[in-house]
Amino acid sequence: MSLPEALRALRGRAGLSLGALAARTHYDRSHLHHVETGRRRATRAVAEALDHALDAKGDLFAMWERDERVRKRDAAAQRTRASALAVSQDLCGLAELDVDDLYDGVADIAVVSRSTPPALMADRAHVLRDEALHRIRAGLYPPTGLADLYVAVGRLSGVLAYALLDLGCPHDAMRHAEAAASCADRAGDADLAVWVAGTRSLIARFQGDFPLALDLARGGLRQTGSGRGTGRARLKCGEAQCLANLGDSAGANSALNAAEDARERVRSDAPGLFGFSRAKQFYYAGSSLIWLDGGEDARRALRAATDAIAIWQSAPAGQRSLVDERLAHIYAATAHAQLGDVEGAADTVRPLLSLPPEDQISWIVKRMDRLARLLSAPYFQGNTTAHETAEAIRTLAGP
Known part of the structure; x- marks a missing residue:
């Protein structure tokens, strides 16, 4: 028996409505309904609260632990099979x-x-x-x-x-x-050197070392010369992300404006990961300005992230970047939250609330966690949509 099945049986045996169970556990009724129907995965905290509320003496929580072990085992096995098959296919082709x-x-x-x-x-x-x-x-x-x-x-x-x-x-x-x-x-490839400088800056930003990330981006800018590729636009956007995280609104906006000027001079772009499309530039603008204090910065972030999503969604399948497109939804939702628009934040992030575990990459987990914290702030206390969306994000992330 799975946890959802056990939950339904225990609740029926106790004669409790979902509303009564919600009152006992302090979790939203609709969230518990999704857990009971299997549409959402229960977190450790939810499983423990349900076990206690239904006096299951640890049996319900043990089922949750078993379900989690099976889920993680199956997800890992699926990734291993796909990876092994692709590598074998590559190896078979190398000889020719x-x-x-x-x-x-x-x-x-x-x-x-x-x-x-x-x-x-x-x-x-x-x-x-x-x-x-x-x-x-x-x-x-x-x-x-x-x-x-x-x-x-x-x-x-x-x-x-x-x-x-x-x-x-x-x-x-x-x-x-x-x-x-x-x-x-x-x-002796300057274009690759410039791209690597931007990537090293990105990694430093992931680690939260924004002074180092800023030095790496500016070091790369000194290597761009008079090139007509997208390297300068990408590095100026990286500089904007650093300055925004360091609290410099004027500097971040100035860097984004410089990136737009650099975009006007672009005459060539590399494919995929090594390029820097217009959609990616909008995406960077959105991901920069959400780290400031809202207001006009949040409005510009929202416009930029929304433009990035629109470009990707209208592009052929081979030109879409699903990871970045999903992150752009989080940035747009964050900007909505900063502007006090809870419904807009909930609607924007909703497509991501059913992501399977293998698609929950580190960037998505980090940025969704921040959005959940914003929606849990005292400013939104008592707002049902804010509470339900924050709880759905925490459920997605799991224990």
Whole structure:
């Protein structure tokens, strides 16, 4: 018997309505209904409260623990199967892969990386990077191809950095980014060096070290020169994120305005992960300004995040970045909350409240947690929508 089935049986035996059970547990009636019907997963705290309220003497909580073990085992098994199959497919193809095909493989990974589970992308990038390194060590490349191979290894190291960051391993991510920087230096590739500087700044921001992140972004800006790519726009947006987190509203807005100026001079962009689309630029603006005190900053953040979502949702499937699109929903919802619009926040974040565990990457968990804390602030005390949305976010995150 599953926990939802046991809950229904115990509640019926006790003769309690959902409203009465809600009063005993201090959890919302609609939330308990979703738990009882299996639409939402109970957190540890909810399971403990239900066990106590129904005098189940630990039996209900034991069922929750068993269900959690099964859920985690099944999710891990599914990830392992998918990852192993993809790696085996890659390995089978390497024997027939010429150098140009290898470069194409790197480009393909860059395009699909933001819509593929990070563990799977890490495995695939690792396999392809091993092959590229083997060819460097064995001298299996055209006379003028060494620099291109180092760029390929650097980009694959960059994919690994993003994947490990999504998996919540920033220290490993930084090591991969440093490897990418070394490859950029060996290849003499300024575009890759600028991209790596932005990625290292991103990792430092994830770790909350905004002074370091700001130094890394500004160091990258000194390398952009007069290039016509998107590197400068990306780095100025990274600078804006740092300044916003350091409380500098004027500086953050100025950096975002400079990024828009840089966008006007862009003449070329790399594919996927190594590019910086207009949607991604709007996304960065939204993710920057939500760290300030609301007001006009929140209004600009809301406009930017909403524009990013609209662009991604209207794009062909291959050009969408599902991870970033989901995060943009959180940024827009956060801006709504900062502006006191609880209904807007709830409506915007609702598509994310049924994400399966394998899609709850570290960025999503961190940003959803902040939104839940905003909705739980004294300002929203007594607001049912705020309470239910915050509780649904905590339920999503699990114990």
